[in-house]
Amino acid sequence: MYDVWQNALAEIEQQISPANFSTWFQDTSLISTQDGMIVIGVKNTFYVKQLRSRYSSLITTALKNNNVEIKSLDFEVKSPTKNKSRSREITTPVDIKKRIKTIKDSRNTSLTTNTGLNSKYTIDNFVVGSNNDLAVSAARSIIDSPGDRYNPFFLYGGSGLGKTHLVQAIGNELLKRNPNLKVFYTPISHFYSDFIDAVRAGKGKEFNLKFRKLDCLIIDDFQYIVGKEKSQEEFFNIFNDLYQLNKQIIVTSDRLPSQIKTVDERLANRLTWAGAFDLQLPKFEDKCAILRAKAELLGAEIEPEAIEYIAENVNTNIRDLEGEFSTILLMSEVRGLTPLELINKGAVNVNRPTKLPSISSKQVIEKVAKYYQLSIKEMCGKSRVAHIKTARQVAMFLLSKELKLSTNKIAAEVGVKDHTTVMHGIKKISTDLKLNFTLRDQIEEIKESIYG
């Protein structure tokens, strides 16, 4: 029954946009086909209405094509978490230690082949969340039909958010499906140093030929192209040739091509022909999911509270998140304590200062005011109106957490009477953060706009 539904989904996917498909059909399942009465399980009641009114006929046709007899079609709310709900047995510290040990032993080193790909990156161990689902659905469609809809595939986002992982996963998956494909992954810096070497050795032509024979070219960290005009021209030529032949081109960068100063306008345009996909900072829930997936991959058992603690305290990127996670696992092995015990003992200090672009208090205040649609004067005034007050407190909170300003200084910045008001404000927001999901999202978004 499951297979039939997977087939039907594959058929539906061809007919609607990836955004629509991943929104409406993710987490659907076929519950029953008894006597031609089809029941489909969906995430919540909002989906029922939508699927019934917009996609009924599509679903019916797809199922009929898969030889399913249909008399009626109905939908039922069936939350996906219910089926996979994990057993909540309490694991003893000994268990956890033993398991950590076994994974450490069994972990194998991954191989690098002449494709430049590292086989440890797969699409299945890429954790999909709201921060990256669009990019991932595009990646999956590339795997199904390379060189087709998303060509060139341009992926951008800050460092440590999984760009390399995702593009290498595409490469690996393409090879897995068709080992005869010529896939080549290279960071742009290697591309131009190889190019320079080739030209120096008088083998410019061979260099060019080697690339033109590829079926899929993956270029990583494109932003480092800065100032390499000759290499850029060469890349541009290769790009055009491959594009003409409908070969898949994948490029990653930490920003949009138009924001890279010395990139030729023609090239910048072409790179985003098929759209630019971004990877964003994961939200709290996504971070938890990433850590859980990582734990599963390693076979490590870690308490949910410990995962939440790490997710809450690492706010820079996924690389740091995983780094912190590994450190804690390692420490727990060395010290013979479970991760949660370690955290409760205060042995782990996740909040260590991370290098972030320097920002001024003025910027912070500006961004907060802008986010809450207030003028700076309004926000830093005396108003006691609830939403203005909250905005002011968020500003205080961010000034304290992000800039580590003294409360006296903050009082002067946001124009409140004295440091006790500031302390109260910070405390208020910190407490609210624990219960208030929206506030947490808002603060994440403000932070993104400050550092972005």
Add this chain to the structure above:
Amino acid sequence: MKIEVSQEKLNKALTNVSRIAVGKVTLPILNNALIRVDDKKVSIITTNLDMAIIDFLPVSSSENGVITLPAKLLAEFISNLPKDEKVEITSKNNKATIKAGKYSSVINGSSADDFPELPEINEKTAVIYKIDINDFKNSINEVMIATSNDLTRPALTGVYFNTINNSLHIAATDGYRLAEKQIINKVENEISAIVPASSLQEVLRAINDSIEEIEITFNDDLVRFRLGEIEIISKLIDASFPDYQKLIPKENNIKVSLNRDELLRVTKLAALFSRSIGGSIICETKKPNLFSVKSITNEFGENNSDIETTIKEEGKISLNSRFLIDALNSLEESEIDLEFSNSLSPILLKNKKNNKYNHIIMPLNS
């Protein structure tokens, strides 16, 4: 489509609805607000597929039609217009022209056909409750504090509405504490439903001074909150809530009456010393008349405070100070009752006179 409305009213409506339309979601249209005019009735709608907010906007004049516009952009534009300006929005070919005195702009929208249709309440089978807005607000705040944000246990991320002996109760727990309150004394219809805490946050936010009563309507998988011009529709959490009535300890041999503010003060004092050990403090009853709260850490030293009250039975229990502070803040009366039976079973806190609210905290084992 055409509407004419004061900046103030439009701004209020947009602030209400635009909050849930600013998430980064897969479907771009979810960042838009749907504006629909149907026979002089104007509604502005946003949804994030977990909930939807609908604001029925009173307008001075209108023409039928429908469009969706980027919610955040629209809200920001309108909020920056002068307060007393009259705003006119007209739409044609998925573009909206917004005029307000000297200010005008054209916003590119998209077709309303792509906007998700909202699920509907079946009014015939629905269960409806009406509650005074202040009672609702206070009760939700008192209970919601105990919700969990562990998404692996969905049932605990919401507030449970249920009927016990014909009275409506709400409850929430995160596995370490539980808050429960009776909000309507006598109701006719039974209900058992978990409303996501995130949706309730939005409901609380939509409350303003002009609203007196809230109407809550439950359907199979859906709940609708109607307050003033605003309607909030939310999914219900599809999970079963723990049978919490069993958890409320009924027979406790240790019962103490305390002044809430005094207990709050000594708890905060003790909490200062227990920060490094996860906020654990010890409460002890000593005959004939002392209730003592203490905390000891090797790092900072120790703290011990006594409150005078009548003690009939001696006992000792270790608690998380943060949970105790939260609980005390949720109690209304100045005199409260604290009950427990031994150091391993949960502690019960409630108001002395009004017994509608129960707060339970699991002890720490130390």
